[in-house]
Amino acid sequence: MKKIISGILLLFVSVMSAQYESVDAAVRSYPDFSDADKLAARISKDFKTDIDKARAIYTWIGTHIAYDMKALYSQQNGGIAFSYTTPEDRMQKERAFRLNLVKKTMRSKKAICEGYASLFTYLCAMTDLPAVIIPGTSKTSHTEIGKLPTEGDHTWNAVKINGAWQLIDVTWAAGVVRGNEKKFTPVFNDAYFCTDPDLFFLNHFPDDKRWLLTDRSAEEFAELPFYYPTYLKSDYRINADKGAILFPKNTGVRFKIENLDPGDELYYITSRDNTLDRLIVDEHNHFVIPPSAKLSGYLTIFVNMKPLVAYKIVRG
Missing domain, CATH: 3.10.620 (C8orf32 fold)
Incomplete structure (x- = not known):
């Protein structure tokens, strides 16, 4: 209801x-x-x-x-x-x-x-x-x-x-x-x-x-998680609704995002590396944060260079 x-x-x-x-x-x-x-x-x-x-x-x-x-x-x-x-x-x-x-x-x-x-x-x-x-x-x-x-x-x-x-x-x-x-x-x-x-x-x-x-x-x-105003103003929705996410050392973590428009570009950045990396979204609206040594601190996901949502990284 x-x-x-x-x-x-x-x-x-x-x-x-x-x-x-x-x-x-x-x-x-x-x-x-x-x-x-x-x-x-x-x-x-x-x-x-x-x-x-x-x-x-x-x-x-x-x-x-x-x-x-x-x-x-x-x-x-x-x-x-x-x-x-x-x-x-x-x-x-x-x-x-x-x-x-x-x-x-x-x-x-x-x-x-x-x-x-x-x-x-x-x-x-x-x-x-x-x-x-x-x-x-x-x-x-x-x-x-x-x-x-x-x-x-x-x-x-x-x-x-x-x-x-x-x-x-x-x-x-x-x-x-x-x-x-x-x-x-x-x-x-x-x-x-x-x-x-x-x-x-x-x-x-x-x-x-x-x-x-x-x-x-x-x-x-x-x-x-920490949601930026971009998230509230948009129709984008990400399936991960817990702020702390476990990232295994040798396995990527899969996310799902809804309502991307054709031509939208997805990126991520971590507080340790502070460099934008491009993400590829498949036909089912999934994308993967790959395993990496730079995955520590906080992870922020961007759409078209605008911050969307941030997570706390927990290493497993």
């Missing part, structure tokens, strides 16, 4: 995607906004359906708010830190904190995840869309394969569209952070808009498991 429901959701999102091009084009033509209320008023004026308003908010934030590298390393725009005496006092102070964060984000056009998620929620509230902020753990590197989720690593959203909750990560819509270079590259990515919960789970685990919106466990999350 889960597969049928998942298929219906993917079809629903696929049908909706026909509207995205016009919504995105309209939002990209907007003048610069530094006031969230004025932006929300413009979105409410231009778009009437839940999905169009949510997409407009997602696209505007994803194309206008840069990831704040300075705040990332200083945590100036990071977690919530204040004292309170009662639950009511806590709620009041959190609302004030987030409102201030929204204003700061709109003014500076920079944020880290709390700023992105707070702005998304605020704009949803101003356009009559129910939305929540979801704290949790993200998987952002192959080095996290095998690690159980912990609290307070990342923040994203859920928005209710036509009566159903949908998962959103507008921080990851904005671009790519290269931690080793301490650099942010703006590249709009819509893979995290109304994502199928089973795909969203591949690199998000909420502190409150109810926001998984699927029946998965922390142990399953830890065991996952």
